[in-house]
Amino acid sequence: MQENKPLLVVGLGNPGAQYVRTRHNVGFIAVRHFVPVDAAWRREHDALTYSENVDGRRVIFVLPQTFMNNSGMAVGALMRFYKIPIENLIVIHDDMDLPVGAMREKVGGGSAGHNGIKSIDAAVGAEYRRIRIGIGHPRDLGLPINPADWVLGRFSDAELSEISSVISKIKLF
Numbered sequence: 001m002q003e004n005k006p007l008l009v010v011g012l013g014n015p016g017a018q019y020v021r022t023r024h025n026v027g028f029i030a031v032r033h034f035v036p037v038d039a040a041w042r043r044e045h046d047a048l049t050y051s052e053n054v055d056g057r058r059v060i061f062v063l064p065q066t067f068m069n070n071s072g073m074a075v076g077a078l079m080r081f082y083k084i085p086i087e088n089l090i091v092i093h094d095d096m097d098l099p100v101g102a103m104r105e106k107v108g109g110g111s112a113g114h115n116g117i118k119s120i121d122a123a124v125g126a127e128y129r130r131i132r133i134g135i136g137h138p139r140d141l142g143l144p145i146n147p148a149d150w151v152l153g154r155f156s157d158a159e160l161s162e163i164s165s166v167i168s169k170i171k172l173f
Contacts, residue, residue, distance in 0.1 A: 001087050001173065006051075006058040008084045009034065009172060010075055012093040012116040015065045021160065023135040024068060024151040027092040027116075030133065030167045031061050045077035059172065060084075069115040072123030079124055089128035090172065091120060096147060098134025101162030103169065105131050131170060133163065 001007070011031030012024075019025050034054075035041075041048040041063075048063040060082065064074035079089065093116055098104060108127045111117040117130070135155075138145040145153070155163060 002085050003057070005084055005088050006060050006082055007172065008060050008062060008075075008078060008082070008089050010062040010064065010071070010089070010091045010120075012068060012071055012091060013063065014067050015063070019152070021154045022152050023155060024094055026094040026133045026135060026163060028063050029163060030092040030131070030170065031063055033164070033167045033170075034059075034172070035061050045074055045081060047074040047078060049078070054172065057173065068119075070119055071116040072119035072121070075120050076123035086125055086128050089124065090131060091117070091128060092131045092133065092170070093117060094135045094151065095132035096135055096137040096151065098132060098136075099140070100134055100136040100159050101166050102134035103131065103166045104134075105129065133166060 009031060011027030013019060013028030014024060035050050039050045041050050046064065046066045048065060050061045052059060060078070062074070062078060064071045066073050093114060095112070097112065107129050109130070111121060135151065138147065138150045
């Protein structure tokens with residue numbers, strides 16, 4: 001991580017009221033955890049951004065407004081505009097292969113079929129930090145639900161409580 005450059009923290013999700021509390025929007029939920037409730041978000045480069053100093057370091061929080069499958073458009077534009085190196089990019093997103101409330105981190109790797117990650121990889125490369133938050137998979141729960149419908153389904157209150165608990169453990173640096 002380059003200490004003299006801002007940190008770009010991107011939460012993946014879909015814009016719009018109809019997607020609030022959906023499993024695919026766990027990245028938006030996580031980013032909002034770090035930002036004051038009354039924050040003045042800016043609209044720039046197909047994203048909502050909020051910037052603040054955290055422990056003496058500039059952090060730019062990002063909610064792409066391009067819909068999940070085109071997240072790389074916003075992320076790439078912001079990285080170029082702010083001259084952010086790839087090692088200063090953190091992307092928080094949902095992962096169906098992890099149980100609800102589990103969290104894993106890694107740098108680089110494949111997309112595991114996640115279209116938001118595919119889009120970012122295509123736009124900026126793959127060697128950035130990824131924080132994956134588990135949303136469970138319907139097959140593991142014995143539910144006859146299409147995975148595409150599952151990710152757009154809403155969290156129950158109990159699931160959201162588990163998600164909030166794991167988000168509170170995220171360390172940005």
